[in-house]
Every structure is written in structure tokens, then in C-alpha cells.
Amino acid sequence: MKIIVEANIPYMRGLLEPFGTVDYLPADAITADAVKPANALFVRTRTHCNRSLLDGSNVEFIATATIGTDHIDLDYCQSAGIDIYNAPGCNAPAVAQYVFATIGRFLSGRSPEGIAIGVVGVGNVGSIVARWGERLGMHVLRCDPPRQKREQSATFVALEAIAREAEIITFHTPLTKTGENPTWHLADENFLNKLGTCRLLLNSARGGVVDNGALSRFLDRSQMKAAIDCWENEPNINRELLDKTFVATPHIAGYSAEGKARATAMALAGFERHFGVTIPNKPIVSAPPKGADINSIEEVIASYNPLIDTACLKASPSTFELQRNNYKLRHETSNTQC
Structure with missing residues (x-):
């Protein structure tokens, strides 16, 4: 399996290597040529996942370590059979x-x-x-x-x-x-x-x-x-x-440490569901996802x-x-x- 990870997503390195070849690329290097042989993408908002990026690629899974998906052409991905996972509420x-x-x-x-x-x-x-x-x-x-x-x-x-x-x-x-x-x-x-x-x-x-x-x-x-x-x-x-x-x-x-860890954990959980695998050592966040009650x-x-x-x-x-x-x-x- 070929996996591409946007290099600025934290807490990712070393977790996916048991499942394939992993390339950590800056957002501007995630191009159509780079993506073509990939099966899985982990991105942020800077990577626009649309036909021009994905057409003719092997991509079947995209996880965005963000709450939103407005950088992803959901209609195209659905038509191409690409599963999308995001991280609602992570931050x-x-x-x-x-x-x-x-x-x-x-x-x-x-x-x-x-x-x-x-x-x-x-x-x-x-x-x-x-x-x-x-x-x-x-x-x-x-x-x-x-x-x-x-x-x-x-x-x-x-x-x-x-x-x-x-x-x-x-x-x-x-x-x-x-x-x-x-x-x-x-x-x-x-x-x-x-x-x-x-x-x-x-x-x-x-x-x-x-x-x-x-x-x-x-x-x-x-x-x-x-x-x-x-x-x-x-x-x-x-x-x-x-x-x-x-x-x-x-x-x-x-951009909190806890929010980033939640986003990465949610993206990795999507990978587990899609590919039927278990990733050990995913980030664990003790802070409440709905925020503590301030005084x-x-x-x-x-x-x-x-x-x-x-x-x-x-x-x-x-x-x-x-x-x-x-x-x-x-x-x-x-x-x-x-």
C-alpha cells in the first residue's frame, strides 16, 4: 500500500509504516503526479482534493485532519468510490x-x-x-x-x-x-x-x-x-x-496540542475502519472533547x-x-x- 501524509499533520510519524510505504510531503508537493500511485491520503485544508488531483489515481481513502471538508469535492469523490473521513469537533x-x-x-x-x-x-x-x-x-x-x-x-x-x-x-x-x-x-x-x-x-x-x-x-x-x-x-x-x-x-x-491529537486520532480511526486494520499507539487525549466548564x-x-x-x-x-x-x-x- 502507498500512503501519502501531509508533513505538517502531527503525531503521525511511525504509525502507518507497518501497513505500507509512507511519504510525508509538504502540502504544495501533494500533486497529481505524487498522488497517482497512492491508495490513501492524509491531508489538511491546503490540499484541494478534486478531479484534477485525483483523476486516474489509485486513491480510495482520504482523511482530512480538520473539522471541515470544503477543500474536498465530495461529489467527485463519491462518484470515484473514494471514502472521506474528517475530524468534526476535534479542535x-x-x-x-x-x-x-x-x-x-x-x-x-x-x-x-x-x-x-x-x-x-x-x-x-x-x-x-x-x-x-x-x-x-x-x-x-x-x-x-x-x-x-x-x-x-x-x-x-x-x-x-x-x-x-x-x-x-x-x-x-x-x-x-x-x-x-x-x-x-x-x-x-x-x-x-x-x-x-x-x-x-x-x-x-x-x-x-x-x-x-x-x-x-x-x-x-x-x-x-x-x-x-x-x-x-x-x-x-x-x-x-x-x-x-x-x-x-x-x-x-x-491549534492546540489536544485538538491536533484528536484530529490525528480520528483520521487514523477512519483508516482503521476503511482498511480493516488496527493501529497501535494512536494519540490519546485526556482533555474533554466538549471543553471544560470555565469559571x-x-x-x-x-x-x-x-x-x-x-x-x-x-x-x-x-x-x-x-x-x-x-x-x-x-x-x-x-x-x-x-
Whole structure:
């Protein structure tokens, strides 16, 4: 068996060698020629798994060590008989940590109690953000049209209500361009112009959820602050928007040691299921996958400072990918002694 592993996926080396030949390649080296003899791929978001990469290859299995699959052409893979595995929720506690560490720096000593926070997308990440917000005494507004339709619950509100009422808005949706509730450019010029009391907008979901050009123009005429971890056109990000942000990071909100270990373990579990094998010594994570219950925003602030990463990115935006690939994994709030 021929296996290709994206070289920046941690905790992988030495685990798959009993099952075949393993090549560890940087993302830009995972080309159609490299992939052609491979039976299995382990990738991240930088590898676009589509017809141009996979056509004529031996690939039957792809695992992405990420929560999302928008870099994978699922329709093509289904038609080609390629099984896809991802790692939903693997980094959810780390992203929640990023959100509240940013909120804590923004509040600068002010209590979060009573502040209205709009959580757009209440899945694995958004559920933790909402739960932590309530523990801190915040007024949590949840927006998730697909869940609202499924559950017929009155706990959800419309996006327009969040635009009107929330002082802090944070996005946690997948990126979709079709269907009943597309999320591409969910925060566009029209949405931004409807903002009433918003003082901080965060995007740690997918770059295309927020129209980066529209946000940059809006910040020119607004006192609102923006915290952006996921950008359009990564790694060639909007430099004008970068200069205007309060927090700007190179797509590392979910980069915790625990989250990475969960993602790798989930990808390897997919390999086991597909090929009917058992991999010894898979990563084991003791931290709770749904995040610990925080007691104060101070403990989150103590666990991570996003302003340090912001200074690095603003000083050298051309090294976005280098900073992301060489990021020193932090520990989640639940695994940090404060």
C-alpha cells in the first residue's frame, strides 16, 4: 500500500509504516503526479482534493485532519468510490479558548456579565462558546437556521436579531455556497450595515463566511473592532483588512496540542475502519472533547494571549503559511493550570 501524509499533520510519524510505504510531503508537493500511485491520503485544508488531483489515481481513502471538508469535492469523490473521513469537533475547545481569550482582551477588565453575544452557528464549536458565555453571565443569542428547522426550538434567533442586538458577534459555521442556508459571505456589506450595537466581530470559522473587502471598508467608518483568524484567499490575505484588525492570526484558532491529537486520532480511526486494520499507539487525549466548564474569563486570558500572534502576523504577513505551519501548539484552557 502507498500512503501519502501531509508533513505538517502531527503525531503521525511511525504509525502507518507497518501497513505500507509512507511519504510525508509538504502540502504544495501533494500533486497529481505524487498522488497517482497512492491508495490513501492524509491531508489538511491546503490540499484541494478534486478531479484534477485525483483523476486516474489509485486513491480510495482520504482523511482530512480538520473539522471541515470544503477543500474536498465530495461529489467527485463519491462518484470515484473514494471514502472521506474528517475530524468534526476535534479542535472545538481550542477555538472557544481563542474566542474568549480575544473577548477578554477586548473587554480589558470589564466584566462580561450581561453583555449580549451573538453565536452564529451552534455546532461543535458554537455550542461550547454559547455554554461558556452563559457561565460567564452573558446574554447569549444563538443563530443556526438548520438546527432551528430540525429542532423547532425557540432558543434560536434570526441573524437580523443578532445584527441588531449583539455587542459581540462570533461566527462558527461551515462554508457552503449552495443549499437553503448558504454561509458564503454571510457577513457581507448588507449584514454589516445592519449592525446596531456590535463592538467586536470575530471570524474563526471559514474565511469566506465574512466578506473581507466589505469588512475592511466597514471598519473605515466604524468604531467596531474585528478579530480574524480565517481569511479569504489564504495565505494571500487582505493586507488592508489586516492593518485594521484588533486581533489577526494565521488560521490557528484551533491549534492546540489536544485538538491536533484528536484530529490525528480520528483520521487514523477512519483508516482503521476503511482498511480493516488496527493501529497501535494512536494519540490519546485526556482533555474533554466538549471543553471544560470555565469559571472566569480570567482563566482563559491566562491560558492564551492572541495579541502575541497578532503582532507576529502584522509584522510579517507574507509568512502567513510559515507561521501557521510552525505554530507552537498551545494547551486548551481545560488542560492549563491557571
